[in-house]
Amino acid sequence: YFLANNFRQKLEELEKEKNSLKFQLPSRHPSISSFLDRFVTQVQAALRWAADHRHEETQLWHENEHKLLRSTYQERMQVLATKRNQLFQEKKWLQKEIEDLRARLAILEAKDQQLRREIEEQDRLIQSQDCELTALLGCVSLRELQEISKAVDGTLASSYQIPFSLDLPGTIKSLQEKERLFSMSIKETTAKVCTSQKLCSTLRRKVSDIETQLPALLEAKMLAVSGSNFGTAKDLTEEIRSLTSEKEGLEGLLNELLVLSARNVRKLERIKDEYTRLKQELEQGEAAFVTSVKENAEKYMEMLEDKLHSCGSQLLQRVWEADLEACQLLIRGFQLKETSCCVFEEEENQMDETEMTADGPSDSEKRKEGHFPKGTEWGTVPCPKHSELKEVTEDILFGAEGHLSEEFFIFSAELGEKCEAISEKLVRLEDQLQTSACRVDEGLAQSLQREIQVVKETLQTVLVQLQPAREAAEEKAGDFLCDSWCPGRQDLKE
CATH class of the missing domain: 1.20.5 (Single alpha-helices involved in coiled-coils or other helix-helix interfaces)
Known part of the structure; x- marks a missing residue:
């Protein structure tokens, strides 16, 4: 009973507590809710x-x-x-x-x-x-056609041996080029030799002048010493020493120039020998070429003449006649060239013979005086005299002391011969002019007169150009040598 009463009380308390409680989710619990909020x-x-x-x-x-x-x-x-x-x-x-x-x-x-x-x-x-x-x-029959074909083939084969152009072969052209180069080399070497010889002549004159001055200076020095004029003697001694030194320097330079001139002369001789040999070889080659062409042309002409007599075809005859005429003209041209060369050689021989004639007036001059009075338009125009040409030639030699080499004498002789040849040609032209005037050939006379005037003017111009050039070269070479070897030149003049 007692336990039942306790249970009943507890049930009542629980009932009350149950009635006092409300429905709420666990998540609404404050602690859980705060936890959930934080989470x-x-x-x-x-x-x-x-x-x-x-x-x-x-x-x-x-x-x-x-x-x-x-x-x-x-x-x-x-x-x-x-x-x-x-x-x-x-x-x-x-x-x-x-x-x-x-x-x-x-x-x-x-x-x-x-x-x-x-x-x-x-x-x-x-x-x-x-x-x-x-x-x-x-x-035409078949046999005649065969003969014509054979003749044409033969003439064609012979015509091919004649060149279409008369130009010289390449070997001869190369020889001509070598000849031109050798000619230029000869001119250059000759100019060098002439220059060196001219300088040698100038140096010799300077040395000779110094040698002339030294005895006079020595005599003046002795007179000054004997007269107790020692200041003047000292000055003369210095001047003598200066001139002696200058003379030694000029002699040394002269020796060097002589060696150089001799070397150039030998070189010139060697070049001239080679040039002569090359010239001969070139002439032989040209002559052989011309001979070959002439021989082939003559053979072809002979064949054409035979064919012309035997062939009946007019067309071939005309063609062969034209070839024959061309070959004749070719050979005629060679003959005219040879004739002109022979005439030129004869003229040169006549010039040489004229040089050996007397200095008196020639027949041509007498005829000229008879036909052309002096002072008229047909009179002789003044031309360079042989003496003037000779003087220019001697000036080119640069020395009258006899110290020049043989080459220069040869050179001067050649130049003189050329000048005299021009003069003789001038005389012949004047003779022809007089003859044409006598024959009243006015056209030829005028032509010859113009040619004579041109030749004379050319000679006069050459002389006028040579003289100033020679004087200027001498003056320039002399000034150069004096300035180089005369440090006391002004004192010496004073």
């Missing part, structure tokens, strides 16, 4: 951080992906551009090939048309030749 806050913070981190990763991934896509795009575009350029180059190459093929096609078409025209022309020629051959066979 939700942490979860939201974690979510925000995760969202931010994911956004950054997404943005970075997008950026990387964009970069990758952009690089891929650039590479792809570059590849496409390269391929496009290659295709463009191939297109240009193909266009060029097409243009070349079109041009070649045009050339081939033009050539094809030309070949067609030539083929048509050959067909017409063959037809005409067939007609001509038929007509020829009807008029």
